[in-house]
Amino acid sequence: MQTNNRPVKEIAQEIFAENQAERILGWKRGEFFYDNSPAVFSAADELQEFVYDAFCGSNLSKFLVKEAAKEGRIAVLLKPCDRYSFNQLVKEHRIDKENVLPIEIDCDGMVDIDKVRALGIKGIKSISADGDQLTIETVYGQKNCSKEDVLLLKCQTCKDRTGGDRFALVREIEEMSSVERYEFWRSELSKCIRCNACRNVCPACTCEKCVFDNDKSGIANKANSDSFEESLYHMIRAFHVAGRCTDCGECSRVCPQGIPLHLINRKVIKDLNEFYGEYQAGADDSSVGPLTSYELDDVEPDIVMNRGGGR
């Protein structure tokens, strides 16, 4: 993929050639064509394995918490949606901005290989694109699908592309009766295996010691006592990142059980927008968010009762 009509790899090579940074945080080619991994490159010759294509869905911002604290300047490749997380981390003083060279790169949507599989396509060998049409070579013959249908969830309602109402599903859930809503979330959340992937990948979750990992917190738990107990974990997490979540969608991308976790965060974002006015966390790296500022005309807690709901 290109940025300013240049292959991103060329931009990476230039960073080393011109000594703009000592390390580059990017993606490394995988075993197959779709399993690229986040990687730190320390020298020009390592860039042989560098890749930037439609399978670089992971948000590299979170890795900076660890990488930017190390010696030497690091360049990071940020897709438009990743930039929000980067800004938010800078705002929260979790990244030393001086030690980082952020490089904004273009993105035309990342493909979710799990969605390709969900279409019943197995034994995938390669994918080629012709506009929106993907041709997939498999062990079981050639298959086709539309790229739009197999984009990552976060890409289907991209903040920087037109179309895609990111609150449509939230509204659908709001419209459910409380019983239906409970059943929906019970069915989804009881799949949780408590692997912590959503938390560990989340750029808003940067506590050095999570309360759930802290034996002394009294609520540390590695296991659930019933099939719905995990809801507590996910609700606490959603409240903790409220007002700071940029809606990067990494939680849903990494969930091994396909739980639409981003919908919980989007519900919070939607409420914040309604209560305090439109706000996009990470749109800049210095403004004060709605939950960390106080205005005399802020909504009162009774808005929760007054606006109805809870059918």
Place this chain on the structure above:
Amino acid sequence: MSSRIWSIDLEKADELFNALAAGQRLYLPIEQAGQVQFKEYDPADSKQKVRLDALNTVRSAKDLFFPQSENMAAFKREGKKIEIIDNRERVSPFAIFGVRACDARSFEILDRVFLSEPVDVSYADRRENGTVITLACNEPEETCFCEAFGIDAAEPGGDISAWIADGKIWWQPITARGEALTEALADVLTNAEPDDEKLVMQKKQIREIIAQLPLHELSLESFQPERLKEIFDSPKWQELSEACIGCGTCTFVCPTCQCYDIRDYDTGNGVQRYRCWDSCMYSDFVMMAHGNPRTSQVERFRQRFMHKLVYYPANNEGVYSCVGCGRCLAKCPSSMNIVKVAKAIGGEANV
């Protein structure tokens, strides 16, 4: 192995499942909110979606023998007396249908750990009570590499092996337990020929597909116990672990990961002691009074692969603690996995 074989029309699979469920609890690959899991089959529930086409369940079949969490004992205090209550779950007979060859092999790996002295009574109880019915893999995935461990997806093993071919489920008891269960199904199963052309063809086809898979030639031969120190000290661990976010996905979807933690939960008027899966990727794994011996993610990351490819085989006649199911390949948030590790560290020149 028994040479007797039976079959039933695939369309009548419900009859087979209902007959099985009449004699014991039955677990099948069933869809829940878009994902397939081994769940208890309820003959009365017409909404359940049994997915015999799904290759891997998200969680492996290990769950039925080594559940994610289970009670060990409860302690209740009254005055100066402490009462110890045994509230371990008592398991009744159950059958699990649709176990793939890789997961079936994983039980042998878990057996070596849990059935060695001192025997793990909960695991042993479940193994005693569970009948494993495997299902051959008609459509293996590119992430499959069971062949590297000598597993034949066309002969999946278990107490009973099953195949889907020519619109039928083929059924072959392997063990005495499998024979006993088969006898109870005389009304639904029909006698068949073990060398029926359709079945033979299906097995051949499976093996042909496996031979075309991209990981077909994966070799783990360089992971020898005598190279332990050399592999442990490889500089490659550092860069491989950089992508690891320290979550427990790989360990929790893995059919052979066997580590657990024992915790006490304060119930308000006593203590509930339970055990639950643990992950070597977690910061408090093997936490001891003096602290944690592995303080960095690179050490935790290395532990997982050293255990599977070096320590376990060193203690178990060279048997690796991986079955090539490919779940970690499909599920790692950073797409870092045992195959990438094996290729990066395993190559002679690379170490």
